[in-house]
Amino acid sequence: MIMRDAENEFSNKRISQESAPLYEALAKYRADRIVPFDVPGHKQGKGAPELAEFLGLKCLSVDVNSMKPLDNLSHPTSVIRDAESLAASAFNADAAFFMIGGTTSAVQAMIMSVCRAGDSVIIPRNVHRSAINAMILCGVNPIYVDPGIHPGLGISLGMAAADVSSAIRDNPGAKAVFVNNPTYYGICPDLARIADMTHAAGMILLADEAHGTHFYFGERLPMPAMAAGADMSSISMHKTGGSLTQSSLLIMRQGRIDPGYVRTIINLTQTTSASYLLMGSLDIARRALSTRGREIFEKACDMAGYARSEVNGIGGYYAFSREIINGGNIADFDVTKLSVNTLGVGLAGIEVYDLLRDDYGIQIEFGDMGNLLAIISVGDTRHNLERLVSSLSEIKRLHGRGELEGLMDHEYIPPIVRLSPREAFYAPRRTLPLSSSEGEISSEFVMCYPPGIPILAPGELITREALDYILYALDRGCLVMGPQDMTLRSLNVVK
């Protein structure tokens, strides 16, 4: 981590976005033919011929450990510092951290950087599990906001600014507001308004932008968190930005939070043998995004728009887009998410998902009861889109049935939080049949797709309403997951 201004002030050379300091140092390491008497023991691949055959010697020759010319992720002073500084500029942030434990580790670091045990955070109910896990780790209490559910599509949405405002008013002691930008399905909240009200209340705004890397490099895309004034954001570079799986960024504005403290928090749980393959890929991806990102995502938007109109031309399928924006819990929509509602062809999203993979060799991101989701990103071609559209057309011809009615009646069940997730997680527990667990406190998650939100989280009262919803969802064939007993006949509750 380094502050942009500080870098300009102290560094003699102004590094350009065209350079990739960590990648260049790795390339030099390889060219210098250094003799390795350090770890890793495969010694540039020579000791692992099967692995070298599989991944290539070029790859293994830079799978190295930290050393002077390659800097050290937990205390960066040279090439990693420079690479992180370039990443910060590329994302219009004051500081950036390379995260090699995925965006999960970035989300955890955000929450742990602003909260101590007993603090509370305002979050949407459809928050990613990593955020709740972070609360278990550091003993934070969630204050849930109903994200809303789209009546026709059955997907969960973003928090309406008015609902965030009420939550802030009702919980003036909360430390932070946490937002998804966007959700899995590409729904964005009104980030600028939420940022204003959050800061006016003296709270910190944290953004989960796992699915929003490209927002920083697009003309036609929703507003990125840094531009809206968020204090920190977690970015999955590997999801739409082109770096290797598990490599992410944590970016931040200086002011309300001290970057030095954030580094300390990250180092609490981060490995001391950070992968140079992952870090190098972040540096290379950052360079590509800042030099060609606009062009890349302009093309991705065009391709997604084309695919959407072709899919809608088949009939029956509904590839939705910006027309669902309602100024409330759908303030904006990410057009690179090719989300398709399948109920009109009489098939569940998950059925189409399976057919695409099994019969047509096409893997898409996600399928739930009513929808499927294809991600359009830096690596896509027009040709592969034609295959996807043609396959959807075939699936309709061969498997289509009459229209399915709305599958679920989605009533938001306001959770009654009795214990913090941490207390519930570590409390002594017992296992009860699901049907006789009413009135107990759950010690585990029950997630339901759709709409992709928890019905129960650790520490919440198991109400009649929640139980009925679980049984109804199971009956309608929704994907219900989370509990230790995967058949959901029983549930762990706090003793």
Next chain:
Amino acid sequence: MELWYTEEHTPTVRFSIKVESQLVNVRSQFQHICVFESEEFGRFLTLDGLMMLTERDEFIYHEMIVHVPMAVNPSARRVLIIGGGDGGTVRELVRYQGIERIDMVDIDEMVVNICREHLPSTSCQLGDHRVHLHFEDGLRFVRGFENAYDLIIVDSTDPFGPGEGLFTREFYGNCFKALSPDGILVNQHENPYYESYSHAMTRAHRRIREIFPIHRVYQAHIPTYPSGHWLFGFASKRRDPLSDLDSTAWSNLKLTTRYYNLNLHTGAFMLPNYVLELLEDAK
């Protein structure tokens, strides 16, 4: 100094032709296009380094991909060609006066323009009034039609480049939908000898047999294609390529051909045992 064109039929097998001159060497949006002049094979066209056709032996491929289905249904009126940018398939088709319309869909307009300029012997009939050229992805074109064609000819490149989508299950399914109840689909089906090609061949065959009730394979000998032994797929909803062969009608057309004849029609479907085994494995 000698100039040779070399195609690697496998990583350890090479096929070379001595070249007199290179007439075209350009990259289109989709592929690398070359035209060479040679003594043995006349002019020849390569895409991404792979042999597409030579002036001397192209008649074999084009006669076999057109006359076999046309002799089974000489009254086909509406024909769709996917690929076929060199024009050789069109040249054979326009000889049938009963054909009312030919749609040719090639993704690469540059290939067609280059063939028009440098390979007049195959591209000579592209201006026929019944021929309609479309420059777009074949997969996209075909999915928009239902019961629109009596014959679809897939005259494509190998499934390792821009032609990949034309060997997929969704493509064959879309073709099925676009064909009339009497429709026939013929496609170039790779060679059975070298493993990388035969793998593509069995995969294509498996997908076709899942969709079309009648699915047969026939062969020809093409000197400049890998292994020299080339296969074609014949798939249809109703007509069998042998029992429904309309010899009388085809003979009455009095077409002269250099490779194809009615005896060879039947013979071409008699396959070697190892090919039969490969096709059996595709089940």
